[in-house]
Amino acid sequence: MTGPRITDLVASLPATVPFVGPEELERRRGAPFDARLGANENVFGPSPRAVAAMQEAAAEIWKYGDSASHDLRAAIADRLGITPDHIVIGEGIDGLLGYLVRILVAPGDVVVTSAGAYPTFNYHVAGFGGRLETVPYRDDREDLPALLAKAAETGARLVYFANPDNPMGSCIPGDEVAESLEALPADALLVLDEAYLEFGPDAAHVPLPFDDPRVIRMRTFSKAYGMAGARVGYAIGAPALIAVFERIRNHFGMNRTAQIGALAAFEDRDWLAHVQAQVAAAREEIARIARDNGLTPLPSATNFVTVDCGGDGARARALVAALATRGVFVRMPFVAPEDRCIRISCGTEADLAVLAKALPAALAEVT
Amino acid sequence: MTGPRITDLVASLPATVPFVGPEELERRRGAPFDARLGANENVFGPSPRAVAAMQEAAAEIWKYGDSASHDLRAAIADRLGITPDHIVIGEGIDGLLGYLVRILVAPGDVVVTSAGAYPTFNYHVAGFGGRLETVPYRDDREDLPALLAKAAETGARLVYFANPDNPMGSCIPGDEVAESLEALPADALLVLDEAYLEFGPDAAHVPLPFDDPRVIRMRTFSKAYGMAGARVGYAIGAPALIAVFERIRNHFGMNRTAQIGALAAFEDRDWLAHVQAQVAAAREEIARIARDNGLTPLPSATNFVTVDCGGDGARARALVAALATRGVFVRMPFVAPEDRCIRISCGTEADLAVLAKALPAALAEVT
Incomplete structure (x- = not known):
């Protein structure tokens, strides 16, 4: 051209x-x-309280959002019993997955996922020059041991695993996830997409501390909180990794009304x-x-x-x-x-x- | 770590x-x-019509936004007398500048800007491994001929120029911009940041067709339209270049209410x-x-x-x-x-x- x-x-x-x-x-x-x-x-x-909060905030849309998403991070951290430096808010899980791939994947680096898992993740991997290796589903579930074995075999930097899973809707117990993680290569990271977590059984929660350096969890206001159009996701992980997002993310990328609505939604149990x-x-x-x-x-x-x-x-x-x-x-x-x-x-x-x-x-x- | x-x-x-x-x-x-x-x-x-539209849309935030931002692009295109394929909507100019740098700047590639111009642009250049070359302001204005000479000298891929300018508030006539562009190297692009255009004189408009392959214009709903917190910017350029954004952008990154509010704001002259x-x-x-x-x-x-x-x-x-x-x-x-x-x-x-x-x-x- x-x-x-x-x-x-x-x-x-x-x-x-x-x-x-x-x-x-x-x-x-x-x-x-x-x-x-x-x-x-x-x-x-969404919660009627979230709708009301967004309506009330509409006229103040002339202000940029809080670049730190301070109040929302504080509320989530408080609920989880961690400090806010374990959390980064982003433009949906999609946006956060893009940042994460950019942080970890240089051209030619290997990333492992299930064949048929989330295409937008694969889109980001391709977009940053990563090489995708896939593992088949087994019995309509993602096969975490096979994903981790493939990661070890290929020297992968990043492994994608959704629990509960999309598109199959299946779920494995969180303690199985935790045990399997012992097979994760030392310099790799598991991205645990928990977009659907609130719809799953309590046992889906992975019983590992949120600062475990082997895993980053992705959660969202798009699903259970009914705010897909708001574009508010969050990642939870070790503060050293979460801090790296600050080097590349769009600091003023969050919609102000969405921040306010998400906080109201989060508080409406x-x-x-x-x-x-x-x-x-x-x-x-x-x-x-x-x-x-x-x-x-x-x-x-x-x-x-x-x-x-x-x-x-x-x-x-x-x-x-x-x-x-x-x-x-x-x-x-x-x-x-x-x-x-x-x-x-x-x-x-x-x-x-x-x-x-x-x-x-x-x-x-x-x- | x-x-x-x-x-x-x-x-x-x-x-x-x-x-x-x-x-x-x-x-x-x-x-x-x-x-x-x-x-x-x-x-x-923002326009009271935009506020009302956003309030009315709040309860439908459970829907993802339109990944094509079809209606907003159509309205802008209609106003400018171009087809929508000249326009990409993004998460503010900040978001679009990030995408643009990613499209054009590989590690080691040179980018030219004015010393003291928009830091967020520089942040993106550094973030994708670009090498920034700067030119001083002259008489409190960006010095476009010097920027273009520096681009030729350094083999730059991208030149940043804001008109009207931030942080100095100065502006040069659009026909000077158009004439200067003859000195742009053949494989380089001028990113013309027009965030403040609606506050400037009519003469600030650059009299070049919107599909001129040498320039991409960045405009926003954050300034004159009073919607900084909504995060809606747009880039206007040659369709061949605009199409490239589709390969990397966060397709579902736009807040749905913001899309609706921006359209209402745009229509309230x-x-x-x-x-x-x-x-x-x-x-x-x-x-x-x-x-x-x-x-x-x-x-x-x-x-x-x-x-x-x-x-x-x-x-x-x-x-x-x-x-x-x-x-x-x-x-x-x-x-x-x-x-x-x-x-x-x-x-x-x-x-x-x-x-x-x-x-x-x-x-x-x-x-």
């Missing part, structure tokens, strides 16, 4: 994006979806419990709808249910398309054999009624 | 940050400021005119206060007035500190001889009354 020369690394990157967003899909189909169940958003919404109950009920309803249609819902520790459609990726892709035609937005795993499934986010009763109506016709079309 | 090994590049970066934010300064002094005039925020605030008038009046008042105290206000094409305090950097630093003690937050240029000045953002009448009261005492203390 005429004009400036881009770096060799960026020139080598594909123009594809990890996810096409629901609004873009709606523009392509020329109509809004009737049931938005594809992005694992929390349809039950009752609303979180309400959402957890709603999500549990919706999971049951999705499972029922799936079974009623001869499909097999997988156990879920998240706010979505991954449904085994009993065929191959082509059939599931056709089903996703047939549902979209009928106004139902869902997604599906990318890689075989998990791509025999579709992934349905928890919806309101109205959303799930739309799903229940659309699914039989969609299935009839793809059979 | 025990644990993961960080990249050599990141290990080489300093732990310092470009700016300590006002909230952090308030925490350090143990009290809020009475007049927040240091971050070039727009105290006159009357409020923009109102703010421009308020800012012009505040500039006059700051100039008057400065002159009343024996100081020399510099001409301003921005929403701040840089005031020549007639001494050296040590004196100006002492004055900034003495004002902070009295509840007035201002900043100052970083580099001599511009650091003889302090930089005062436009404030409300109440803010400027606080300034008028504090300044004589602060001056008495530093003389």
Whole structure:
């Protein structure tokens, strides 16, 4: 191209994006979806106290946010019984994963993940020139011992592991994670994506101190707190590692209203419990709808249910398309054999009624 | 440190940050400021229509933002008479500058800027391993011909130039910028930071087509639109260059409410005119206060007035500190001889009354 020369690394990157967003899909189909169940958003919404706090703060949006996210970090730290220097707030887990990869991965460095795990993480690894090594899922779960063995074999700097897992919804006990970590190579780091932690069983919590230098945990206000559009995630880890984010992060990158809303959401424990109950009920309803249609819902520790459609990726892709035609937005795993499934986010009763109506016709079309 | 090994590049970066934010300064002094005039925020605030739109959208924050920022890009493109593929929306100009540096600057590549210009840009250059070459200001203006000569001499990939300028408030006519660009090396790019454009004279607009491959323009909703806390900036350039941002940007990084508010703000031309008038009046008042105290206000094409305090950097630093003690937050240029000045953002009448009261005492203390 005429004009400036881009770096060799960026020139080598594909123009594809990890996810096409629901609004873009709606523009392509020329109509809004009737049931938005594809992005694992929390349809039950944020705490009313968070909404009120954001509304009250709207007129003060002329002020930059607090570059230190002091109050939010302090509240999280207090709840976890740690000091705030164990926590960095960022523009969603997506933003934090980008920073983390930049901190740890130089061109050519190896990163390990599961084949079919979070594509946005892989996007960041490619974007900084990392070399991705993958391990298959086993029995619809991420295989942590195999991930760690691959890390040792390849000299990996970083290992990605989500618990509970997306896109399969599975979860392994936190004490298994802790025990497995003994196999992590000495100069590597486990990034433990806990985006869905609040939806899982208590046993999903990993019983290791938050300053364990082998692991950094990623959590978010996008899922259980119902604030995906706010873009507030946080990483918890050893202060020496957390401090490194200060060297590269966009210090004034946080939306001020989002900071205020996240704090209000975090403090509303009752609303979180309400959402957890709603999500549990919706999971049951999705499972029922799936079974009623001869499909097999997988156990879920998240706010979505991954449904085994009993065929191959082509059939599931056709089903996703047939549902979209009928106004139902869902997604599906990318890689075989998990791509025999579709992934349905928890919806309101109205959303799930739309799903229940659309699914039989969609299935009839793809059979 | 025990644990993961960080990249050599990141290990080489300093732990310092470009700016300590006002909230952090308030925490350090143990009290809020009475007049927040240091971050070039727009105290006159966003359009009431933007506030209303954000309040109305608050409860829908459970949805991710539109990854394409379609509606906002369409509105800006329509206003400018270009297609949306000339525009990328990002997490403030700060975020976009980070992406731009990442696209163009490999370790060791040269970048040119003015000594004392925007530190956050320099932070990104260092962060991606670029080598910064600087050119002094001349007569309190950025010296574009000298910047371009330095770029040719050093083989620079990227040249930073703000017009109107921060921290000096000066501005050169857009046709001078256009003419000077003939000296830009063929494979280099000028990043034209127009954050303050709406406060400058019409002649500040650079009369070049928006798809000129030699230049990318950065604009923002943080200044004239009064939405610094929302984190919405945009870059305008040749579609081939704009498309490259898709390979690396945080696709779901935009706050949904901010997208909605920015669109409402952009469409409220009357409020923009109102703010421009308020800012012009505040500039006059700051100039008057400065002159009343024996100081020399510099001409301003921005929403701040840089005031020549007639001494050296040590004196100006002492004055900034003495004002902070009295509840007035201002900043100052970083580099001599511009650091003889302090930089005062436009404030409300109440803010400027606080300034008028504090300044004589602060001056008495530093003389």
